[in-house]
Amino acid sequence: MLPAIGSAALSIDAVAARLADLGDDLIDPRVQEPDTVVAVVAGGRLHDLAVALRALDGIAYESCNFIAAVDYGDRFEAVYHLYSFASNTYLELHVDVPRDKPVLATVSDVWPAADWHEREAWDMMGIRFEGHPDLRRILLSDDWVGHPLRKDYVDSVENHPHA
Amino acid sequence: MGLTDLDFKTFAEHVHYPNISQFERPNVVTTTVDFIFSWARSHSVFPFTYGLACCAIEMLSSGFARYDVARYGMEVFRPTPRQCDLMIVAGTVNEKMAPVLKLLYEQMAEPKWVIAMGACATSGGPFYDSYNVVNGVDKIVPVDVYIPGCPPRPEALFQGLLELQKKIQAMRIVPPVAALADAPPAAQATPEAAAFAAGTKVRS
Numbered sequence: 459m460l461p462a463i464g465s466a467a468l469s470i471d472a473v474a475a476r477l478a479d480l481g482d483d484l485i486d487p488r489v490q491e492p493d494t495v496v497a498v499v500a501g502g503r504l505h506d507l508a509v510a511l512r513a514l515d516g517i518a519y520e521s522c523n524f525i526a527a528v529d530y531g532d533r534f535e536a537v538y539h540l541y542s543f544a545s546n547t548y549l550e551l552h553v554d555v556p557r558d559k560p561v562l563a564t565v566s567d568v569w570p571a572a573d574w575h576e577r578e579a580w581d582m583m584g585i586r587f588e589g590h591p592d593l594r595r596i597l598l599s600d601d602w603v604g605h606p607l608r609k610d611y612v613d614s615v616e617n618h619p620h621a
Numbered sequence: 622m623g624l625t626d627l628d629f630k631t632f633a634e635h636v637h638y639p640n641i642s643q644f645e646r647p648n649v650v651t652t653t654v655d656f657i658f659s660w661a662r663s664h665s666v667f668p669f670t671y672g673l674a675c676c677a678i679e680m681l682s683s684g685f686a687r688y689d690v691a692r693y694g695m696e697v698f699r700p701t702p703r704q705c706d707l708m709i710v711a712g713t714v715n716e717k718m719a720p721v722l723k724l725l726y727e728q729m730a731e732p733k734w735v736i737a738m739g740a741c742a743t744s745g746g747p748f749y750d751s752y753n754v755v756n757g758v759d760k761i762v763p764v765d766v767y768i769p770g771c772p773p774r775p776e777a778l779f780q781g782l783l784e785l786q787k788k789i790q791a792m793r794i795v796p797p798v799a800a801l802a803d804a805p806p807a808a809q810a811t812p813e814a815a816a817f818a819a820g821t822k823v824r825s
C-alpha cells in the first residue's frame with residue numbers, strides 16, 4: 459500500500475464504513491485488499507451510483523482506471539475499477555449482466571476515461587452501453603463477426619480474408 | 622536444387638586474373654555476369670525495418686556493435702519499401718496488419734525477398750488459431766527463409782541471412798540459351814527461359 463496522500467486521508471475501514479452508509483445501491487461493500495473495497499451493484503442502479511461516488515465528500519472516486527468484462531458462462535459481469543485520489547483507495551464494482559440482454563448504462567459521461575473501456579467491452583464481449591456517444595468497435599475491424607472473448611465464440615472465416 | 626547443395630561462392634573461386642604481361646599489376650579480372658551480379662546483390666541486401674513484436678528487439682540487437690550485421694553488408698535498414706529488397710518480418714502478424722504488410726511488400730522493387738523471423742511470422746507461433754493472428758506471414762506473401770525461435774537470437778537471424786545469400790547467389794542474370802535463341806515464346810523450353818521472357822524470377 460502506498461503512503462496516504464494528504465492529511466485528509468481516511469483509513470480503508472473508514473472508507474468501507476462510508477460506503478456502507480450510501481444505502482442499498484452498493485451491496486455488501488467489504489475490504490478485500492489493504493487499499494481496496496469490493497462491492498456488488500445492480501445494473502439498473504449503476505449510473506446514479508457512479509454520479510454519487512464521483513462526488514462523494516472526502517473520498518471522491520475521480521478516476522475510472524479500468525472496466526473489465528467477464529464471461530461466467532451463464533452470465534456476464536462488468537467490473538469497474540475506480541480510484542480515489544483523496545483517500546488513496548480503490549473501489550471495485552461488480553455488476554451482473556444477463557446473457558440474454560447484455561445491456562448496461564454508460565458511465566462515460568461521469569468518467570470520460572470509461573469511453574474507450576466500454577468500447578473494448580462491447581468489442582470483445584458484446585456488452586452494449588446505452589447512452590454511449592460512439593459505441594464502435596475499438597480493436598477489431600468494423601465488419602468483424604462476433605465478440606471473440608465470449609466463451610461460446612466460434613471464429614468465422616469472414617473474419618480472416620487474408621488466411 | 623536444394624539450398625544445401627549450394628556452396629558459398631567466393632570471389633577467389635570465380636574471378637580470374639588473366640596473365641596480361643603488359644600490365645604492371647593484374648588490374649583486369651574476368652568472371653561471369655551471373656557471378657558478379659549475384660555476388661554484389663547477395664552482399665548488399667537492404668533490409669526493410671519490419672519489427673512487429675519482441676523479435677524486433679533481436680533484429681535491432683543484431684544491428685548494433687555486439688553482433689553487427691554490417692559484417693554481411695546488410696546493415697542499412699531502411700524505413701521505406703522503395704529502398705529495400707529484403708523484408709524481415711520480425712514478429713506477430715495480426716489481421717489488421719496483414720493488408721498493410723501485403724501493400725508494403727508489393728511496393729518493394731524486384732528482385733525482393735522475405736524472411737519470416739520467429740515462430741509468429743512462421744506459423745502464428747503461440748497465437749496459432751487465435752481469432753486475430755494470421756497463421757504465418759506466408760499466408761500473405763511468399764517467404765524465402767524461415768527462422769525458428771521465440772524469439773530467435775541474432776546468431777539465428779544471421780544464419781537465415783546467410784541461407785538467403787545462398788539463395789540469391791543461385792539466381793541467374795543471363796538468360797539460358799533457349800531464351801536467347803530466336804524462337805517464339807511458346808517454344809522456350811525451360812522454366813527459367815519462360816520466366817526470363819516473362820520478366821519474373823524463378824524461385825528454387
